[in-house]
Amino acid sequence: MTDSSQPQTPDSQGFIRAFRALVIVLVVAGLAFWVYQNAVQPEADKPFKLGLDLAGGSHLVYEADVSKIDAAEVPELMSVLRDVIERRVNVFGVSEPIVQVESSSFVTDEPIQRLVVELPGVSDVSEAVAEIGRTPLLEFKLYDEALAAQQDTLRNLESLGESATGSRAEIGNVTIDGEAISPELPFKDTGLTGRYLETAALEFAGGNSGQLSNEPLVSVRFTDEGAKLFAEITRNNVNKQLGIFLDGEMLSAPNINEPITGGTAIISGGFTAEEAKELAQNLSFGALPVPIELQSTQTVGASLGAEVLGKGMQAGVYGLGLVLLFMLLWYRLPGLVAGVALLSYVTIMLALFQLIPVTLTAAGLAGFVLSLGMAVDANVLVFERMKEEYARGVSSREAARVGFMRAWSAIRDGNITSLLSAIILFWFGTSLVKGFALVFGIGVIMSMLTALVVTRTLLLTLPDIKKSAGTLLATLLGNGIQK
């Protein structure tokens, strides 16, 4: 592609070049504005995602014991486990908790199933650990007429007081026969709890004994000891209500029609099939579908995270400024072009961080600052090549073209090895290394892309001049220690 083969006049060529350069600069500027908006607006739909070490919070890793479980069932049970834990974690009202299953890769002999729980903003993990490890409590309680009567009396007294004084009176600490009256439902403990359960299963009602046809139910089978206790309770309390409580909440209170000696019971509570299935699972496996054990805990105070983030950003801004300054001083006008390319690189990377999204960590920030210095490499390679040609007397624009052509094989081979390394790291790495590899890999591609597109277009837009012209512009287009 020499100038003579072009049908356009030199003027229109120059116009096209300038237009291309303008488009690139405008696109990058627009993208930069978008990134900025997303970063500062509180309601932005694509904000930066900060890792726990920057935002503050807790990172818990549980190991699930799947040794007693058929390998084929593991994925399903792990997903049930995930759901259960997620529900428990949601109790905290933490914004965007993350609960995910992680299976250790093929590097280890036996695959280990892990559950990773991330709680942004929670720096006191005691409560969270307790909640996650909690076992659901199943209780069978008997309706207590005496207690119900007492509660009625109390309520009557309160409403009497209310009609007399016009405001509701609270009567607390009433004891009858030396026992405090609990304001809760009038049921009394029987001593029969989930501890005596052997298994629980999902069943569907057959339509007899007053149950809705096909209503999902949970049938429970007691252990021998539990069966004895259950038989005794039912024998002594025929025609009374037996309340079934889960985590202190009443599910149902069926009537005891006759003594039940078979050691099984049916729990109905208007469940959906899903709920009944989960309850059955929860009950039969104790707390969770598989036992879990806390393997690692990491907490970072919120103020500390903010401090690290602030410093990391500061380092990034100053690092960027210094690299820009160096390029400008050393390579002059082409250095300015490299600066625009570097700013494009930063903009595109930040936009990708928001879009993918990439979770930013202290390590990720450090890696990004490092990449600022390395991203100009392709530019440096081209400029050095260009310098040789320019010094040889080739005009600046032609020197730029040749520079790109000659530097290409070095840029290609260097970047491909880096990219291959990134892929391997991503493949082998633990989550932290994966993040690093991802940022590293994207960085390699983007630095190459900005050099080939932004630097090239802008460099070819610069005035075409020969070194021998000896003007100020000719000096500005040269670089390094040459005059």
Next chain:
Amino acid sequence: MFFIAYKKVFIAIAAVVMVGSVAIIGSLGLNLGIDFTGGSLTEVSYQTAPDKTELENLINTQNLGGISVRESVDEAGRDAYLIRTRDLSEPERVELESAVTSLGDAGEISRFTSIGPVIGQELRDKALYAILGVVMIIVIYVAFAFRGIGTPVSSWTYGAITIFVLVHDVLVPTALMSVLGYMAGVEVDVLFVMALLAVLGYSVNDTIVVFDRVRENLMANRTEKRTKREEAGVMYEDVQYTLTKPYDQIVGTAVRETLARSINTSLTTFIALIALYFLGGAVTQTFALILMAGVLAGTYSSICIASPLVVIYAQWRAKKEKAGSVEGEKSVVL
């Protein structure tokens, strides 16, 4: 030619550096952090820090096994202690935290990490496999990318030298880490592994740029002679390359031509790292320091080790083959 002319000096320096690094790492060892060994690390910050022995004595009453307490400064600039113990159960953690915050003035847990031994072991294995995998793929790629280079040494030589240089570049920062661990108790964590991986990438990139120029100059400075022959009904074409300039001169020119690029890219990377070291958070300070050492080593090795080494190898082979001029041959099936 300077770098090729004094090649023995540069290689000797590299050998001393490498042997020294190995000796340092071997004798001082690496201070493996809880990321790899399992255990717990608690950072407790104070307005006014209590006495270190007082803190140690208090923790020792809790029967947590061997503990170590290190003075430190947290991100906000407050005095802090880093307390390392075996990995703790939840009640043990609660007890430790309430104990250490009871001392001093306004004690606060700013960071707590506890890692089970299994995770540590797994991480160590994975890091090792990752590094080995990267090294292998680099040898193969370099051998592939330089396959046409043939004269006077094969492309595998360039691949092998790239790896040798890489070992040098990784040994230097690792030795620094060893010294830091010995002198200041700095621990090897996942960030260190990442720094090494970055050094690895940087080192290879740097070496490849020089070799790329060697390749280009070799192509420009050789003549080829093609002869056809028939063997068992198959036509072969033998291509014989003859270099028009001595090999060492070609390599020397390549090093000189890429010198400005090597130094400038190192400088920009170094500048960014300096900003990270002085302005970035304390958590990434060691990361920056290790990388600086790696970049320095990488720059030295790509200029003063890689190319001299390839020349030494070529001359050694030439002497062995007793060939007057360095020539190469390859056969192509027609």
